[in-house]
Ligand SMILES: Nc1ncnc2c1ncn2[C@@H]1O[C@H](COP(=O)(O)OP(=O)(O)O)[C@@H](O)[C@H]1O
């Protein structure tokens with residue numbers, strides 16, 4: 001079976017053979033929907049007696065976005081929600097990772113606690129917190145009243161500001177564990193010889209943290225930030241179950257707005273335009289982060 | 302004259318083989334011809350392209366240009382199996398999830414050999430390598446020396462045409478390294494399989510090889526027997542790479558003293574062999590090996606800077622006005638730092654290189 | 663100060679760590695504990711102010727009622743199981759070879775392909791939901807667990823590829839070379855050498871994909887009607903319908919999350935290592 005290909009040629013063709021099915025499947029599932037969604041974003045789509053009528057309106061949907069008060073409101077909500085979530089999750093996650101990296105935090109019990117919130121379905125999580133935050137019988141009200149922190153039971157999801165922040169809290173609760181696990185893995189990768197060297201050089205523990213831990217964690221933190229950004233912009237189930245966007249659209253995030261415009265208002269072209277904005281935004285952010293991290297990693301080597 | 306038997310083609314032949322990774326040229330115009338049954342070593346510093354050359358012979362990497370021939374047949378497009386080569390890797394590359402027996406037998410399994418026959422061959426090989434009692438262990442449960450033996454067993458079990466070794470002993474401690482070196486040499490003497498061995502350790506190369514190819518920056522600088530390489534290095538580079546302590550190299554200019562060639566080093570003038578190889582005014586570099594510096598006699602006056610006994614020998618570093626010089630003396634030297642001594646170097650022991658080309662004159 | 667003490671920290675740091683760990687445990691466990699407790703308490707205990715936690719109120723009635731009355735929950739669990747197993751199995755079968763090729767087989771533009779694969783994860787589900795819905799309803803496969811499972815490949819394939827690619831990048835090249843010398847071609851090297859030493863990351867990828875599929879809500883909302891409804895839809899519907907029967911609501915939620923929690927707890931170290939490796943090597 002003397003083949004006519006060289007070693008590397010054989011590897012390359014085997015590689016193409018192995019990678020092709022996955023790529024073909026991904027393209028088959030995503031290729032047409034992506035193109036179609038971009039086309040929809042450029043069209044006015046109307047449903048008339050069950051018939052879909054589409055007319056090309058160029059960038060009309062995107063122009064509409066600029067003037068749309070609801071969209072601006074949702075964009076601001078999303079901005080607040082995502083920034084706050086990324087910051088809170090990464091900071092808290094780092095803190096938890098440091099705790100679990102300490103000899104006292106090594107027992108496996110702590111890591112079990114971390115995977116539980118991660119594994120809970122967002123829907124189940126939302127249902128659980130809806131009950132915890134219940135205005136009439138919620139346990140949060142019960143505890144706070146027993147502690148004397150509130151006089152009356154509060155409608156936590158009743159006012160715009162409070163609702164958005166509780167939405168944030170619930171999602172942070174669910175998101176911290178995984179980021180903590182990621183950062184913990186990062187911490188465990190810092191070569192212990194570096195700490196030895198810092199010790200020999202007379203660095204205080206704080207200085208060792210500042211000059212050994214933090215620089216070594218750049219990559220891990222950057223990955224955590226990228227992923228958490230992507231995940232924050234994807235939040236949907238929680239809004240759907242917990243608040244349905246209310247009160248007064250205070251918890252309408254872009255993703256939920258796209259859903260509502262598409263499926264409740266049946267304004268399909270406009271919904272597609274919003275979805276495309278989210279996609280481009282996420283992609284730009286991800287590329288930006290990757291750009292920010294890459295040169296730093298190169299210099300560190 | 303006796304009749305010359307028809308010459309067999311070389312077991313391994315490389316013809317102007319070159320290799321680039323992108324724009325980086327790693328091997329240039331490598332020419333080698335290795336006879337059947339020979340044990341040849343590629344010797345050179347880390348990063349000079351030894352592994353790459355070996356991989357091209359094995360069929361694990363494509364050459365960018367040039368021809369690779371095994372027993373006279375061009376094999377550039379053949380897979381490693383089709384080339385019938387076995388290889389021992391630097392970090393052993395044992396399969397971590399397979400037992401010793403499975404590791405050794407894997408190649409036979411890949412050829413579709415019957416289980417019973419595999420077991421028989423593995424058992425025989427294991428016995429010859431003193432591995433019989435660890436056959437059911439995983440590589441992680443073995444000592445470094447045992448892992449090494451498994452790697453060799455994996456190569457042996459196939460009874461290949463050619464053995465390739467890529468720095469097989471570099472992970473072993475010094476004593477084990479010397480022991481394994483002797484074992485491999487005996488193995489070669491017993492089986493006579495053509496072997497190509499890679500190392501950066503010149504002592505290892507000298508002690509194990511029929512011939513050595515000294516590589517530098519992707520080129521073969523010299524290909525010869527250990528003795529040729531040591532006594533008659535083709536280039537300054539080869540001279541300085543081989544020998545411990547290193548050869549001492551000093552720049553100088555050829556002069557004519559009383560009609561005989563000589564070289565001026567600092568304030569000293571040393572005579573050169575008068576065989577017409579040198580032109581007055583020529584810029585040269587003089588190489589002097591430590592064992593060629595004779596102390597106690599001669600007109601070269603020097604002072605002792607450092608004495609380093611290594612057991613059977615002592616290395617004595619001298620300062621003189623031409624620079625520094627190392628001499629090797631038998632036993633434990635009683636010389637003291639600062640002591641003045643006189644030294645002599647025979648003209649015939651001096652290696653003279655062209656300063657510009659680095660070639661030996 | 664000895665090095666051991668230096669690394670462990672003095673009493674100050676110890677105290678901070680202990681306080682931190684306690685806060686962490688309370689913060690992580692409290693909601694889950696309340697989920698479990700609520701599912702075990704009678705309605706009257708739950709609507710007391712504050713909730714009445716006396717042991718006399720403990721009951722399994724909520725579970726009994728939920729299991730008996732909500733046939734939808736059983737069907738949902740079965741559907742979720744089928745969808746998750748199907749999409750996990752296919753994602754592994756297609757994703758593992760692809761990840762290997764992208765990591766090690768000098769596929770042209772491998773890094774660009776890998777990035778594009780990851781970029782699909784930045785696509786909001788809503789962007790592709792409408793076209794997917796239109797296509798799937800045209801071929802009459804709305805409300806079908808297998809069409810839902812195929813759609814789930816859109817996120818499970820990229821997850822599997824990313825986790826495994828990171829691991830494969832770290833496999834010593836010597837193993838593949840040894841296999842080539844031993845006479846294994848690329849496919850047999852993959853099968854006999856690479857896969858067997860990749861059990862933990864394969865497990866991590868599998869658990870990850872399974873959990874994602876089990877928990878997915880949005881596509882299921884749009885692409886199913888009745889017979890193919892998965893667990894998250896059942897729970898969401900249940901919560902809307904029986905808003906005030908809190909104990910039963912929590913019992914249903916608990917039943918729906920237990921399988922994946924067990925999976926995650928059992929395989930936690932694989933998940934962490936597999937995912938961290940995958941992301942950090944890319
Ligand atoms: N796959 C590769 N891609 C790019 N450069 C490589 C690759 N493999 C080896 N090199 C480079 O080629 C040179 C020679 O490598 P190698 O043959 O491994 O040297 P040696 O075995 O003599 O130490 C080195 O500079 C190395 O960095």
Ligand SMILES: [Mg+2]
Pocket residue numbers: 348351352353468
């Ligand atoms: Mg090498």
